[in-house]
Amino acid sequence: xxxxxxxxxxxxxxxxxxxxxxxxxxxxxxxxxxxxxxxxxxxxxxxxxxxxxxxxxxxxxxxxxxxxxxxxxxxxxxxxxxxxxxxxxxxxxxxxxxxxxxxxxxxxxxxxxxxxxxxxxxxxxxxxxxxxxxxxxxxxxxxxxxxxxxxxxxxxxxxxxxxxxxxxxxxxxxxxxxxxxxxxxxxxxxxxxxxxxxxxxxxxxxxxxxxxxxxxxxxxxxxxxxxxxxxxxxxxxxxxxxxxxxxxxxxxxxxxxxxxxxxxxxxxxxxxxxxxxxxxxxxxxxxxxxxxxxxxxxxxxxxxxxxxxxxxxxxxxxxxxxxxxxxxxxxxxxxxxxxxxxxxxxxxxxxxxxxxxxxxxxxxxxxxxxxxxxxxxxxxxxxxxxxxxxxxxxxxxxxxxxxxxxxxxxxxxxxxxxxxxxxxxxxxxxxxxxxxxxxxx
Numbered sequence: 001x002x003x004x005x006x007x008x009x010x011x012x013x014x015x016x017x018x019x020x021x022x023x024x025x026x027x028x029x030x031x032x033x034x035x036x037x038x039x040x041x042x043x044x045x046x047x048x049x050x051x052x053x054x055x056x057x058x059x060x061x062x063x064x065x066x067x068x069x070x071x072x073x074x075x076x077x078x079x080x081x082x083x084x085x086x087x088x089x090x091x092x093x094x095x096x097x098x099x100x101x102x103x104x105x106x107x108x109x110x111x112x113x114x115x116x117x118x119x120x121x122x123x124x125x126x127x128x129x130x131x132x133x134x135x136x137x138x139x140x141x142x143x144x145x146x147x148x149x150x151x152x153x154x155x156x157x158x159x160x161x162x163x164x165x166x167x168x169x170x171x172x173x174x175x176x177x178x179x180x181x182x183x184x185x186x187x188x189x190x191x192x193x194x195x196x197x198x199x200x201x202x203x204x205x206x207x208x209x210x211x212x213x214x215x216x217x218x219x220x221x222x223x224x225x226x227x228x229x230x231x232x233x234x235x236x237x238x239x240x241x242x243x244x245x246x247x248x249x250x251x252x253x254x255x256x257x258x259x260x261x262x263x264x265x266x267x268x269x270x271x272x273x274x275x276x277x278x279x280x281x282x283x284x285x286x287x288x289x290x291x292x293x294x295x296x297x298x299x300x301x302x303x304x305x306x307x308x309x310x311x312x313x314x315x316x317x318x319x320x321x322x323x324x325x326x327x328x329x330x331x332x333x334x335x336x337x338x339x340x341x342x343x344x345x346x347x348x349x350x351x352x353x354x355x356x357x358x359x360x361x362x363x364x365x366x367x368x369x370x371x372x373x374x375x376x377x378x379x380x381x382x383x384x385x386x387x388x389x390x391x392x393x394x395x396x397x398x399x400x401x402x403x404x405x406x407x408x409x410x411x412x413x414x415x416x417x418x419x420x421x422x423x424x425x426x427x428x429x430x431x432x433x434x435x436x437x438x439x440x441x
Contacts, residue, residue, distance in 0.1 A: 065089065069096040076112055080105055085119045085126075086151025099151060119154040121181055129156045129182065132175040139174070141167040145189040155183035162186045192263055195236055197221050198277060199270035199338035199345075200295025202237040203258075205245075212296040212337030214348035215280060215367065216266030217376035220259040223336030224348050224365065225250030226317070234258055237297070247374050251318030254350045255370040256336075268381035270338045273300030279343055279381045283367050285397045286341035292326055293341075294364070296334025296349060299356045304328025306341075309399045310422055313363050315351060322401035323363040329356035339364045345378060368394045372406040372417075393441070398423045407438075414438040 048059040066089065073087040076098055085099035097115040100106065106116035126149045133140075133147050133156070143164035150157040156177075160168035165184055172182050197220070201213045211227035225248045228234070232245040243260035250256075260266065269277035272295065286292060286306055293303040308325040330337075330349050339346040347364035354360015371378060371394035396410040399422070406417040408426065415426035415435045426435040 065094060072096050072112060072114055073098070076109065076114065079108065082122055082124065084123055085117075085121065085154060086123045086149075087114070088151055090115075090152075099154065121154055123149065123151065126151075126154070126156055126181060129177045132177045133158070133172065136171070136175050140171055144168050144171055145187055145191050150183070153183060156181055157183050157185050159187035159189060160184055161188065193240070195238065195240060195242075195264050196269075197260060197264050197266040199280065199340075200273070200297070200301075201271050202297035202333070203242060204235045204239075205232050207235070210297060210333050211335045212298075212333065212349065214336050214338055214370075215270075215345050216268060216379040217257070217371070217374075218266075218379065219376070220246075220257060220264075221266060222348060222367070222370050222374065222376065223256050223258060224350055225254045225256045226315075226350070227256060227336045228258075236264070249373070251315060251320055253322070253369075253373070254320050254365045255348065255373065257374045257376060266379050268379045270295050270340060271301075278340060280340070280345050280378065281343035282345070282380055283371070283378050283394065284341075284344045285366070285368060285399065286344065286346060290341050292328060292339055292346060294326075294328050294330060294334070294337055294339045294349060294362075296330055296337035298331045298333035299329065302328045302330065302356065304362075306346075307361075309366075310401050311363065313351070320350060320363075320365070322366065322369055323350060324366055325361060325363050327359070328362055329354060329360050330362045331355050339367075366397075366400055368397050368400050368408075369402070369406070372402070372408050375407065396426055398425070402434075409441065412440055414441045 045056060045059055048054055049056060054062065069089050073096060077084050080100055083100045083102035083105055085101055087096050087098045090097055095114055097117055098109045099117045099119045100109065101119060101122045103118050106118065109116035130147060130149050143161040145159045147156060147158040158168055158172060168184055172179065197213060197216050199213055199215050202210055203213055204210055205228040211223060213221045214223040215221060220243055228245040228248060230245050230248050234242045236242045240263060241261060242264055243258045245256055246259045247257040268280040270280060271277055288306050288309060290306050291303060292306050293301060295301050304327040306324060306326055311323045311325050312319055312321045313323050324347060330352065334349050335351065337349045339349065345367050347366045350363045350365045352360055352362035393407060393409040393414060396408040396415065401422045402417045403420055404417055408415050410426040416438050417434065418436050419434045421434045424431040424434040
């Protein structure tokens with residue numbers, strides 16, 4: 001595949017809006033508004049307390065106020081018609097504020113239980129100004145992070161970098177809008193699109209070759225070592241700069257860690273290439289004979305059976321040890337991609353023989369070894385992480401080959417490998433020369 005063709009994707013921009021919040025008290029005299037009481041999941045209630053600084057009672061009161069406000073806005077807006085100029089919940093207030101361009105409508109607003117405010121422009125007028133600016137969005141200077149209808153100030157607020165107001169004014173003037181409806185506000189925002197890291201997705205290395213993401217870990221993702229050397233830069237399938245290889249080991253091993261930049265968020269999912277994803281619940285190692293499926297940018301989602309473990313495989317570049325053999329096919333470009341047994345992460349595609357037309361033999365490099373040697377933690381969702389040792393440290397496995405310096409968790413302790421071993425259990429008296437106890441965890 002031509003590299004430029006593979007990475008020629010359109011990238012859509014997005015603008016981040018911020019909303020201020022505050023703690024409030026709900027008076028016992030507040031008039032009830034018809035409508036169902038909010039049903040609150042315990043997780044949401046806990047998150048509101050954590051992120052908004054509320055007590056449980058304050059969080060419930062806030063949700064009730066918000067429900068009443070939403071119900072009232074939906075009832076009043078159509079009645080006010082063209083004079084409606086927006087509605088909002090002011091910080092510290094217990095009731096909705098509703099704006100109108102018609103002073104004669106204020107009694108109607110107050111009788112419904114809201115505060116009334118008379119303003120100069122209706123919401124429709126302000127929205128028309130915004131739409132005119134939207135139509136010239138392609139010509140917006142980089143010093144203008146965005147614009148929006150601000151119902152509280154009854155203006156269209158145009159954000160502009162400090163010392164760049166002239167460019168913002170020129171942009172607004174080119175749209176031919178009523179300048180009285182526009183307010184300029186200094187802002188140092190630098191909005192950027194955000195992207196997800198998903199297992200199996202394509203990424204490019206140094207604008208020269210293509211591989212597949214293995215699994216999301218803290219700070220980035222793991223993949224095959226033969227995909228790139230330390231310092232190699234990566235871009236996502238959309239052509240956006242993604243990260244840098246910080247760890248890479250090949251040959252001998254075949255693993256790597258790519259640290260992603262702030263535009264990318266590692267997610268605990270693997271691409272099935274049918275429009276859906278599979279959640280990653282943990283990294284419990286599957287047995288020989290177990291079914292296993294893999295994801296990669298060339299051939300998508302393929303399944304097979306684990307046929308062998310701890311195998312040594314010789315490539316032209318050298319011998320790789322500790323590999324797992326399968327009969328699930330793969331082809332060039334699938335390298336580094338994810339292997340799953342159910343929702344349990346198994347490893348990353350290394351190499352093999354054959355193809356997906358005639359079948360073949362493919363090896364993957366075990367994830368347990370990768371986590372142990374990189375010190376990274378697998379990002380999981382759903383069912384969580386089944387027995388892994390010590391807060392995300394890879395659990396010791398009897399079938400994994402370990403080298404000096406590897407770190408595992410076992411029986412509530414952290415262990416550091418001091419020698420090459422397989423099936424030497426940490427803590428067993430016979431393994432005294434193989435593992436060093438690094439303490440409880």
